[in-house]
Amino acid sequence: MASTSNSTSSKIITLRSSDGEVFEVEESVALESNLIRRMMEDDCANNIIPLPNVTAPIFYLVIEHCKKHAEMKDNKEKKKELRSQGEELLKSDPHTYSNLMEAVNYLDIKSLMDLTAQWLADFLKGKSPRLIRELLKIKNDFTPEEEAEILERNRWAFD
Amino acid sequence: MEGKAKKKKRGEEKLQVQYDHLSSLPDCLLHHILSFLDTKTLLLTGILSKRWRALSTSFPILHFIYSDHKFRPKTGEKLDNFVRFIDQTLLLNSNPTIKKFTLCFPYNEKCVSHVDTCIRFVMQKAIQELDLTFTGNGSYKLPSSLLKSKTLISLKLKNCVFGVRHIARFTKLTALSLSCVTLSNLVLEDLLKGCPLLEDLVMEYFMCCTRLKIGSSSLKLKRLTIKVDHYVAIDVEAPNLQFLKIDVADFGHCSFKDMLVLRDACFNASCAPSNPSEIHSSLNLSLQSLRHAGFLELSSACLQVLPIPTFQYLPPSFFKTKSLIIKTGIQKYEIPGIANLLWSSPDLENLIINLRPSSCIYVKKCMVKYDFDERKYWESLTATFPCLVHHLKTITITGFMGEGRLRSSLKVFQSNGI
Numbered sequence: 001m002a003s004t005s006n007s008t009s010s011k012i013i014t015l016r017s018s019d020g021e022v023f024e025v026e027e028s029v030a031l032e033s034n035l036i037r038r039m040m041e042d043d044c045a046n047n048i049i050p051l052p053n054v055t056a057p058i059f060y061l062v063i064e065h066c067k068k069h070a071e072m073k074d075n076k077e078k079k080k081e082l083r084s085q086g087e088e089l090l091k092s093d094p095h096t097y098s099n100l101m102e103a104v105n106y107l108d109i110k111s112l113m114d115l116t117a118q119w120l121a122d123f124l125k126g127k128s129p130r131l132i133r134e135l136l137k138i139k140n141d142f143t144p145e146e147e148a149e150i151l152e153r154n155r156w157a158f159d
Numbered sequence: 160m161e162g163k164a165k166k167k168k169r170g171e172e173k174l175q176v177q178y179d180h181l182s183s184l185p186d187c188l189l190h191h192i193l194s195f196l197d198t199k200t201l202l203l204t205g206i207l208s209k210r211w212r213a214l215s216t217s218f219p220i221l222h223f224i225y226s227d228h229k230f231r232p233k234t235g236e237k238l239d240n241f242v243r244f245i246d247q248t249l250l251l252n253s254n255p256t257i258k259k260f261t262l263c264f265p266y267n268e269k270c271v272s273h274v275d276t277c278i279r280f281v282m283q284k285a286i287q288e289l290d291l292t293f294t295g296n297g298s299y300k301l302p303s304s305l306l307k308s309k310t311l312i313s314l315k316l317k318n319c320v321f322g323v324r325h326i327a328r329f330t331k332l333t334a335l336s337l338s339c340v341t342l343s344n345l346v347l348e349d350l351l352k353g354c355p356l357l358e359d360l361v362m363e364y365f366m367c368c369t370r371l372k373i374g375s376s377s378l379k380l381k382r383l384t385i386k387v388d389h390y391v392a393i394d395v396e397a398p399n400l401q402f403l404k405i406d407v408a409d410f411g412h413c414s415f416k417d418m419l420v421l422r423d424a425c426f427n428a429s430c431a432p433s434n435p436s437e438i439h440s441s442l443n444l445s446l447q448s449l450r451h452a453g454f455l456e457l458s459s460a461c462l463q464v465l466p467i468p469t470f471q472y473l474p475p476s477f478f479k480t481k482s483l484i485i486k487t488g489i490q491k492y493e494i495p496g497i498a499n500l501l502w503s504s505p506d507l508e509n510l511i512i513n514l515r516p517s518s519c520i521y522v523k524k525c526m527v528k529y530d531f532d533e534r535k536y537w538e539s540l541t542a543t544f545p546c547l548v549h550h551l552k553t554i555t556i557t558g559f560m561g562e563g564r565l566r567s568s569l570k571v572f573q574s575n576g577i
Contacts, residue, residue, distance in 0.1 A: 098180040105188050113191060121195035129206050137179045141209050150212070153247055154202045155240070 013040075014048045021056035022048065025063060032066045034108035054103045061100055062107065069111050086119020094136045182210045189214050198222050202248075217254045225264035226294075238265070242273045249280045257284040265295030266318065278305055285310040293318035298341060306353070308332075321346045327353030333379075336361035344370045352376045364388060373397055403449070410460065413441050415448035424452035427486075430460045430520040439464045439520070447476055456484040459517035462496030470502060473545065478504040481550075485510075488517035494536060505545035511555045 011027040013036070030036045039049055051059065065082075072078035089097050097119070104112040124132060133140055142150070193201055193214065198221075205215035223245050225238070241264060260281045262274070274291075279302075281289060287310055293299055300320045306327040313334040321342040327350045329335075335357060342350070347368050351357070358379050362371065363386040371385065372394040382402040385393065392412040393405070403424045410428040426449065428442060443464045449455060455478070462485060468474075483504060487493045489512075501507065 095180050098184060101181075101188060101192075102184060114195075117192040117195050120192045121200070124196065124200050124204065129203060132204075133207055136181055138182060138207050138211070139179065140207070142206070142212075147206060150206050153251075154205070154244070 015059075016048050016050050017054050017056040017059045018052050019055050021059075023056075023059060023063070029063060029066050029070065032070070032109050032111065034110070035106065051107070053106045055099070058096070058099045058103045061096070062103055062109070062112065065112055065115070066109065069115065082115065083118060083122065086116070087123055090119060090123045091135060182208065186214065186217070190218060193218050194220055198224065213253075216251045218252075219254045219257050220259040221248065221252070221257060222259070222261040223248075223263070224261065238270075242270055245277065246273065249277065252284075255284060257281050257286050259288040259290075260286055261290040261292070263290070263292040263294070265297075266293035266299050267295065267297045271299065274299055275302060278302060282308060287311065288313040290315040291317070291319060298339075306350075316340055321350070324349065329354045330356075332357060334359040336363075337365060338363040339366070341366040343367050344372075348372060348374075355379070358382065360384070362386070370394065403452075410438060410442060412438070413445040415445050417448050417451070419451055421449060421452040423454045424449040425456040426461055427456070427458040428460045429458065430463075450476060450478040450480070452480060454482045455480045456486075457500070458486050459488065459493055459515075460520050462487055462493045462500065463520050465496035465499040467495040468499040468502040473505060474503050476503075479506055480504045481506055482509040483507055483511065484513060486513045486515055486517075488515060490517055490519070491536075492519045492521065493517060501544050506550055508550045509553050509555070510551065511557065513557050 012024050013027050013030040015023045015025060015030070015036070017023065036049060054062070068078070068082055072082055097116070101116050104116055132138065140147070193204065196204070201215055201218065204211045206212070223241070225241055260277070262277060266274070282304060286308070289311060291299065292315070298318050298320045300322060301316070303322060303325040306325050306329070309330050311329055311332050314329070314332060315336040317338040317340070319340050321340065324346060332354045333356050335354060338361070342365060351373060355376065356379055357377055358381045360373070360380060360382070361384040365387070369390065370392045373380065373383065374394070374396050377397050378399065380397040380400055383395065383397065383400055384404045386406040388408040390409050390411045391407065393407070394414050396416040397418065398416065399420060400418045401420055401422045403418070403421060405425070406427045408429050410430045426446065430438065430442070442461065443466070446457070446461055446465065478500065483500065485497060485500070487497065
């Protein structure tokens, strides 16, 4: 217990993804995750920490963004750059986005929760429902009548 | 048929996962995403599919901001649509609790029943944060039921009227912001008594109230902002105050109890030259109560009420200020005050002089007091300021207008090796 809380930031933590890949991550990066923080407080730190809900490719993405997020703290340009990356990911691979969102939620990383949510919010802004459905592969399960009714109800907002 | 073609290309399993994994994420996650959207985009997601419709109608945060939408020539009709739309959205909302509700639009008397309905609705849904910002000319009279909310944590009101002596009972309220609100002295007193947990109080341009008394009932108060442009007597007794910002255009009576944990204080007072000298001594006493603040900002009038220092010993009630901002024109009526402040702030590390035109708060006959040549004054000073010897590291001068007067005062700093 004492060894975990008093160690320097250069300490390496070992984690294992659901598909068995082993990752070595700096403690300062790993502690961004409240889940890992809690596990370490419960003294699981000397062993490999298993992450049964995260696959290796997604975990790569999470670590990458954690690092970027730590770097950008005082850098406005980097912040902008990071915010604009969501558009690309959502357009090219909404499935990976959803997995990323799920993993970030599971790992409980507050900063990335907000970043990924902001990505989708920026992505939705100014696009027509039809385009959003097409890009995110959302199936329209309304009948034309139902859709017309909703449009009519919300006319004030859509004018 | 199209699906079949894709199946061959990508394989059955992959197609199924490719199909809208996003919509299958849990509600709490998707609600988190929705919290980043403006109302318009939020409603737009409601027509994507049934799943998204359910998400948007169960969303516990509702913001209705009229100016977010483009104005059309027929504003009257537009406002009707806006109000009708709010009614419908509330009707459809299926979430048993509403966390945040914002209503911001040009209010007029015709809308009173709609606003009443909104408030009744959110009260039933255990509202936590309520923001009623009414622009335009009309003022909304608050229903007495609102004042008994047991769930509200934050309340922000603009252009509202408090009725006569409704006793308020906000058992959970920690943040209260009142702007352009009409209330009497008694109602304000009752209101503050009814908020035992209040930590944050903002009062701006309130009407009908001539005495702002923050007394022993506000023990938890940490941040206080007051902004007024008419005469108000301010009486503050808040032992746990950390942040204080006061802007008063016409300074009246003021009394503060010592604030031992004060960190930031900003006192922008103006005084009319016609004010009697009691006002000046009252202001001087108030300033002494701010001496525990590490960060202090003072206006020209504040500097003018400070007496000429003796330069012999440190006053027992010296300032603990580390950063000081003074707004001054470096005029002869301000110089003794500046000297006083520097003399009695031995811990000062940063000094920011914000140069701006200033006017004297004294009528001409009192000016005899300041009948001296300010250049000679600074140059004749032989006393060593304690802050210059000990801590002072930076002096920043902003708003420089190229006046020669500054030079002599800077010489004092120079001679002390800054």
